[in-house]
Amino acid sequence: MEGFKSLINYISNPTILFTAILVGFPFVFPPNDWFYNVNKKLKIDKLWTKKGLFVMVAVTIVFFVFGLGDSDFRSIVLKPDNVPISGLIILLIFFTWLSMSQAYENDKLMDEGKPVDEYYEAPNDKVLVWPDLVYVELISLVLFSAFMLIWSIGLPAPIEQPANPSESPNPAKAPWYFLGLQEMLVYYDPWYAGVVLPSLIIVGLMAIPYIDRDPNGSGFYSYKNRKLSASIYLFGWLVLWNVLIVIGTFLRGPNWGFFGPFEYWDSHRLEALTNVNLSELFYVKWLAMGLPSNILLREAPGLIIMFIILGVLPVLLAKTLLKKFYDELGYSRYAIFVSLMILGVLLPVKMYLRWFFNLKYVISMPEYFFNF
Amino acid sequence: MSEKKSILEKISEGQVWKSIFRGGGVPTTRRQRMMVVLNSVFLHLHPVRLPKHAVKLKFTWCMGGLSFFLFLILTISGILLMFYYRPTIEYAYTDIIDLTEQVPFGIMREIHRWGAHAMVIAVWLHMFRVFMTGSYKPPREFNWSVGVILLVLTLLLSFTGYLLPWDQLAIWAIAVGSNMAGATPFLGSEGPGASLLAIGDVNFITKASDARFGLIGGRFLGEATLLRFYVLHCIGLPFIIMIFMAVHFWRIRKDGGISTPV
Amino acid sequence: MSEEVKTKIRIRPPAALGKVQEEISAPRRSIISWIAVGWLAFVAAAGGFFTMILRFFFPNVLFEPVQTFRAGFPDDYTIGEVDLRWKEKFGVWMVRNDDGIYALSTVCTHLGCTPNWQPSGQKFKCPCHGSGFRITGIHFEGPAPRPLERYKITLADNGEIIVDKTQKYQEEKGQWNDPEAFLKV
Ligand code: HEM
Ligand code: FES
Secondary structure, eight states: OHHHHHHHHHHTSHHHHHHHHHHHHHHHSOSSHHHHHHHHHTTGGGGGSHHHHHHHHHHHHHHHHHHHTSHHHHHHHTSGGGHHHHHHHHHHHHHHHHHHHHHHHHHHHHHTTOOOTTOOOTTTTEEEIIIIIHHHHHHHHHHHHHHHHHHHHHSOOOOOSBOOTTOOOSSOOOOGGGHHHHHHHHHSOHIIIIIIHHHHHHHHHHHHHHHOOOOTTOSSOOOGGGHHHHHHHHIIIIIIIIIHHHIIIIIBOGGGOBOOTTSOOOTTOOOOOOOBOHHIIIIIIISOSOOOSSHHHHTHHHHHHHHIIIIIHHHHHHHTTTHHHHHHHHHHHHHHHHHHHHHHHHHHHHHHHHHHHOBOOSSEEGGGTEEO | OOOOOOHHHHHHTSHHHHHHSTTOSOOOSHHHHHHHHHHOTTGGGSOSEEEGGGGOHHHHTTHHHHHHHHHHHHHHHHHHHHTTOOOSTTTHHHHHHHHHHHSTTTTHHHHHHHHHHHHHHHHHHHHHHHHHTTTTSTTOHHHHHHHHHHHHHHHHHHHHHHHTTOBHHHHHHHHHHHHHHTTSTTTSTTSTTGGGGOBTTBOSSOTTTSHHHHHHSSSSSSHHHHHHHHHIIIIIHHHHHHHHHHHHHHHHHHTTSSOOOO | OOHHHHHHHHHOOOGGGOOOOSSOOOOOHHHHHHHHHHHHHHHHHHHHHHHHHHHHTSOSOOOOOOOEEEOOOGGGSOTTOEEOTTHHHHOEEEEEOSSEEEEEEOSOTTTOOOOEEETTTTEEEOTTTOOEEETTSOEEESSOOSOOOEEEEEEOTTSOEEEEEEEEEOGGGTGGGSGGGSEEO
């Protein structure tokens, strides 16, 4: 039992957990034909059958029930504000399953040359809003109200000590729906993680329909014909948003350190981690000289790398790997698409650089509040 | 015609009923049922007829509807809370405590708080389903963008509400959140580029004139912050979100109703 | 309706202008430029209104606590220790070393939480995202981008220490060498 708990604690370590998710993801949500075939061959698509749902939900519930026997786990999971997140985990599993199972079902129907499940023959297959829809609405409304009532009676809303500006709670967390962003704050400076990144997410979401312009596949669940866009979206939504929220809620403890789900939140646990900037690595460690006093010279390594990544790489990709996209999307759409993708990929990249090389900033100009 | 009429039928054919629900009578025929929808300002958000998959839970998950329903619940419970809550540092915290302890049926706060959590989740899941059914594709691109704005507004509503209890949870979440505004490029006093906007020695973007200040109404979290967040939470943002919801619903109809396979 | 009447209706200017133009002549230059001026004025006025609304959020007078306080005498502070007595009220740590005293801001340079002094590790540790600062205020771990700020610290005529929080000194700008950032004792 204890062995199992320490195993879970061990694999909850972000390096392992995140790497596992990163590697596993394309097999579960294949972005291209190759992964898709592997997905089919390894029968990973069995996840989207009724049995698959049963297994996924059962494993999650057993894990939670088992975990509740542990006092450390209990104290985190049963915090009133964290309860919705446990709910969110189950909901995410269920709704991911619900959409993927219908998508794979429809893919099969289309392979067989049959119309998809949502297909209907206008106008014969239309139903009247009264009574067909109004009743569904009424019933959902009543059931949901009952659910809200029970939830509200059963779980008191939290209220902590009165505000005290000189005493930050340890750990101090943003509201749970922003914990994904707060996680990014560990790796990026506030101007980027707190302002630019959210703006990019908003712009990126709005850009989706203007970049994925394939008119097919609208109005029914499907996966096979829109592997790439679906996979990208699912990666952003499930991994970069929700997994980070779960990590931020359950695995981030005092002093913003990582704690396994069965680990005691010890606020005196000392972690010596000294972070270095790329300029220090480059000049001091590799060239064994002092930092140049000229800022631009000092930050030249980082500036050059960023220029290559954001300025040169997109052009190279347009000529090689992503030529198809460039031809399809045209100049401006391509530029937006590639920039968003690159900045998105940089998020996990920076996490790894921090974990493995203690890298703090690629570009560090605290004089101008400009650190990246 | 000496059939016995049920009470419901009698009432529904009386003058009062007829005057309220244009037409009157229990809608049984196809025509009557269509008229019911057309004749009501509320039901008229709907089309008269729908493709059959659109009424199935497994297609829409009812998440858009639920988001809207939650918005209504939050509006009502929020208005009730306003009867007791005073947005000042002196009273805010104690008013919240009193609200739970001294007011009969004091679960309004729970309904409001858990409802807010639920709305965030519902909006996320709604977006998820819209993506998975490819419903953002033409002609619904614009409505997807309106949806993104609704999502942002939902989060902002939640965030501004988080401060109002004025407890430790509240102020530190808002302290961290509003300090990020101070790091806005060019417009925040601790953001990159702000020093470029100075003329000679005169800094225009300072702690007392930057984006963060505009948000919290001072250089420190305080009375002004609470008031600003209160007004945004209770009036400003709900007002804006209602406008966008109206556009959202209107465009669903104009873009051809719930998306269908072509 | 005859063809003629139809076209007339089509070219009629908005009734609000009061005059029904029977014939359209090619619009003259002067009219176009007046329209441009009109639109420009409209845009400028609208811009003006928005600026007004924006400016409305930045009042001229702030009701905020006093920023200067007397912090006792230098001898009240022990060498090598971080003094917490002004933390609650004014958000200042007083630190005395062999050479003198400095007043450190208790605001984490990351996102403004209040770090805790950990005597065991000899560091200020921020609970929000884990930044660590040495006793000098220099950051060495976590996401904080720069050292803690120091406040202006001077002696009054009677030998009392005066801390002025309106004046701050940032290490990365080389301001800690300023004589008023450090009180020599
Ligand atoms: C306050 C938040 C929102 C409310 C109250 C709301 C409400 C609704 C409702 C009632 C529908 C009808 C179909 C359904 O229930 O699925 C709908 C459809 C739609 N929503 Fe939303 N929505 C919200 C946020 C969003 C967001 C965040 C997005 C996407 C970014 C979005 C994009 C769409 C689109 C594209 C449709 C058309 C779907 C179709 O035709 O199949 N909405 N919305
Ligand atoms: S506020 Fe101190 S580390 Fe983020």
